[in-house]
Amino acid sequence: MVEETDVAGRASSAGRASSAGRASSTGRASSTEHEAMARAVSLARTPDVRTHPNPQVGAVLLDATGAEIGSGFHRGVDHSHAEIEALAQAGHLARGATAVVTLEPCNHTGRTGPCSEALINAGVVRAVYGQPDPNPLARGGADALAAAGIDVEGGVLAEEARSLNPVWSFAMERQRPLVTWKFAATLDGRVAAADKTSRWISSAESRAEVHRIRAEVDAVVIGTGTVLADDPHLTVRDERGVLLSRQPLRVVVGERRLPTAARVLDSAAPTLVAETRDVSVVLDTLFARDVHHVLLEGGPTLAAAFLRADLTDRVIGYVGPRLLGSGPALVGALDVDTISDAVELTIDDVCLVGGDIRWTARLHGSAPLFINPDPATTDTERAD
Ligand SMILES: NC(=O)c1ccc[n+]([C@@H]2O[C@H](COP(=O)([O-])OP(=O)(O)OC[C@H]3O[C@@H](n4cnc5c(N)ncnc54)[C@H](OP(=O)(O)O)[C@@H]3O)[C@@H](O)[C@H]2O)c1
Numbered sequence: 001m002v003e004e005t006d007v008a009g010r011a012s013s014a015g016r017a018s019s020a021g022r023a024s025s026t027g028r029a030s031s032t033e034h035e036a037m038a039r040a041v042s043l044a045r046t047p048d049v050r051t052h053p054n055p056q057v058g059a060v061l062l063d064a065t066g067a068e069i070g071s072g073f074h075r076g077v078d079h080s081h082a083e084i085e086a087l088a089q090a091g092h093l094a095r096g097a098t099a100v101v102t103l104e105p106c107n108h109t110g111r112t113g114p115c116s117e118a119l120i121n122a123g124v125v126r127a128v129y130g131q132p133d134p135n136p137l138a139r140g141g142a143d144a145l146a147a148a149g150i151d152v153e154g155g156v157l158a159e160e161a162r163s164l165n166p167v168w169s170f171a172m173e174r175q176r177p178l179v180t181w182k183f184a185a186t187l188d189g190r191v192a193a194a195d196k197t198s199r200w201i202s203s204a205e206s207r208a209e210v211h212r213i214r215a216e217v218d219a220v221v222i223g224t225g226t227v228l229a230d231d232p233h234l235t236v237r238d239e240r241g242v243l244l245s246r247q248p249l250r251v252v253v254g255e256r257r258l259p260t261a262a263r264v265l266d267s268a269a270p271t272l273v274a275e276t277r278d279v280s281v282v283l284d285t286l287f288a289r290d291v292h293h294v295l296l297e298g299g300p301t302l303a304a305a306f307l308r309a310d311l312t313d314r315v316i317g318y319v320g321p322r323l324l325g326s327g328p329a330l331v332g333a334l335d336v337d338t339i340s341d342a343v344e345l346t347i348d349d350v351c352l353v354g355g356d357i358r359w360t361a362r363l364h365g366s367a368p369l370f371i372n373p374d375p376a377t378t379d380t381e382r383a384d
Contacts, residue, residue, distance in 0.1 A: 029153055029156045033098065033100055037100050037128065037130055037160075038160070040060045044102050045164065051074055052168075052218070054076060055103060056102075056165055057074040057103045058074075058082050058101070059072050059082035059086040060099075062100065063093060069089070069094070070086040070088070070091075072089065073085065083115040086099070087118055094122040095122065095124075096123060097123075099124045099126070102130045104131065107141040107144045115141070116141045124150060125151065126151040127150050129142070129153075129156070130154075130160065130162075133172075134173045171287065176284070176287050177286055177287055179283070179296055179312050180213075180315070181296040181306065181307075182317075183315075183330060185317065185320070186323055187320070191299060191330055193326070196327075201320050201322070202318040202320045203353065203355050206318040209353055211237060214248055215236045215246075215248075217294065218248055218290070219249040219272075219291045220250055221294050221295070221296050222234065222253070222296075222302065225301055226297070227259075228259075229299070232297075233268065235250075243269075247268065247270070248295070249286075250264050250269055251282065252264055252272075252274065253298070255276070272285075304333055305332075310363075314362050314363070315362070317360075319357045320355070346361055347359055347360070348362060
């Protein structure tokens with residue numbers, strides 16, 4: 001059972017729909033169209049635009065001579081899709097135009113109507129897109145355009161286009177959030193001392209970095225064991241200790257009742273209490289709430305549960321230069337009895353943060369890393 005307490009309302013997914021991109025690149029795109037795609041990518045990257053839970057998308061319309069007659073980018077929920085912005089700029093000139101869009105045009109009615117339909121109605125004759133829509137549940141944009149007689153070409157600057165939305169793409173492809181497991185441990189792999197004390201296993205710089213990572217995810221997940229042992233707040237604060245206006249959803253997983261005074265239940269941020277030990281159910285519930293990136297900050301029991309379920313994608317570990325000799329190990333039982341069954345990770349990066357070794361690794365595919373450390377704000381944040 002998943003029980004919700006003190007949860008702030010969140011927008012549901014607008015879920016740009018469309019197809020798996022059966023129109024693959026044929027190499028027919030002209031250099032003008034490639035340049036237009038590069039411009040569409042940079043439009044989609046317009047700074048300070050938060051489109052979550054939608055992807056960042058850019059679009060450019062070209063007339064028959066290759067001149068730009070309209071452009072646009074998606075500004076987020078309750079705003080037009082990029083294609084619609086570009087069509088509005090072009091007006092009647094869109095008839096006979098080529099649409100160049102970073103993501104396969106949607107074919108789905110959510111908060112807005114399908115972009116495929118808008119492009120067809122506007123009289124566009126060619127559509128070039130970058131990334132095939134990764135959402136398997138909402139396909140059809142390229143096919144709808146092609147069925148209407150529009151010349152469709154996909155896969156143009158596809159990698160650049162996908163790089164606009166790595167987390168969203170990952171979540172849509174797998175229909176679950178990306179899971180990044182973060183831990184702080186001693187050199188001998190302990191996450192707490194024998195008396196369960198664990199504060200300041202890592203440096204102030206590492207703890208500050210964790211706040212910045214939290215600020216970028218949609219949910220922070222811990223088990224009841226960590227609530228009972230540490231009573232963490234799990235909020236994000238700025239360098240002066242002030243709560244940020246946007247807080248990730250706090251999620252506590254486990255069957256035990258929490259003390260009503262637990263800090264994670266306060267009103268500083270929304271909290272979901274998931275009274276279950278089934279981590280797949282937790283991720284399904286979170287995905288349905290538009291959570292695309294989870295930061296797993298639980299103890300060894302929950303970390304092991306995610307690993308056993310094969311639901312851990314990335315690992316960020318801070319290893320402090322201290323030894324405890326006893327205390328809980330980094331991870332609980334993994335059902336591994338022999339070395340050949342070990343959970344294998346691929347290390348992406350190792351560096352020093354404060355006095356700690358920070359290493360980042362991945363378990364699934366080649367999901368890119370999403371840390372945005374800004375050394376200018378590392379020194380004064382609290383870690384709880
Ligand atoms: N250094 C670090 O990075 C770090 C981070 C977090 C915690 N810690 C330390 O870790 C210790 C707490 O460890 P912990 O393992 O108890 O914390 P935890 O992993 O956060 O919570 C464990 C609890 O989660 C629940 N749970 C949810 N799904 C489960 C599943 N599939 N299987 C089993 N249990 C599940 C169980 O509680 P129910 O009985 O309620 O179901 C279980 O007792 C503390 O000393 C804390 O300081 C260290």
